[in-house]
Amino acid sequence: MSDAPAEIETLIEMMAKLPGLGPRSARRAVLHLISKRGFLMQPLAEAMQAVAQTARECLNCGNISTAEICPICAAEKRATGELCVVEDVADLWAMERAGVFKGRYHVLGGTLSALDAVGPDELRIPKLVDRVAAEGITEVILALNATIDGQTTAHYIADQLEGRVNVTSLAQGVPIGGELDYLDDGTITAALKARKSL
Numbered sequence: 001m002s003d004a005p006a007e008i009e010t011l012i013e014m015m016a017k018l019p020g021l022g023p024r025s026a027r028r029a030v031l032h033l034i035s036k037r038g039f040l041m042q043p044l045a046e047a048m049q050a051v052a053q054t055a056r057e058c059l060n061c062g063n064i065s066t067a068e069i070c071p072i073c074a075a076e077k078r079a080t081g082e083l084c085v086v087e088d089v090a091d092l093w094a095m096e097r098a099g100v101f102k103g104r105y106h107v108l109g110g111t112l113s114a115l116d117a118v119g120p121d122e123l124r125i126p127k128l129v130d131r132v133a134a135e136g137i138t139e140v141i142l143a144l145n146a147t148i149d150g151q152t153t154a155h156y157i158a159d160q161l162e163g164r165v166n167v168t169s170l171a172q173g174v175p176i177g178g179e180l181d182y183l184d185d186g187t188i189t190a191a192l193k194a195r196k197s198l
Helices: 006-015 023-035 037-054 089-098 125-134 148-161 185-193
Strands: 082-086 104-107 139-143 166-169
Touching: 006 023, 023 037, 082 089, 082 125, 089 104, 104 125, 125 148, 139 148, 148 166
Parallel strands: 082 104, 082 139, 139 166
Antiparallel strands: none
């Protein structure tokens, strides 16, 4: 039981729902915010309020933006015919940070999962199939996580798009700077299968 006032306890409980924060971490974060309320807590509250009012999902790709169509979808120079399919917005932002991909994206909103009763209609897979036909897509790049659900989803999408468009996936294997001794068997297997000539 806490001696904190109800309002502060409610804030701690809300913070504890964030990924990576448990009750103790949330309590420390809230106490830090309170101690720095003038230059940290108030601006944070205002920023959260602004995002709560303006953030929305792009109607086209599922990215988070402040407009109905995000800047990536709106940029004509991104209409390369390449469409990168990702699991969630965090993956899209990671791809953008790398600065290598110059096409457009499609956010699925998760992966297929029989255990969690997540089928194709719960994801944005039907919208993906529609986009491939409507936007003249020439290549769909599946940038899904190398998990069982991610790979199941990739195979399902590849089956749905077979004969319509070239479907590729990101290479998997040894990361740059990685040492074999620290890699799991699955990563080593994937790297060996994806080997290339030097």
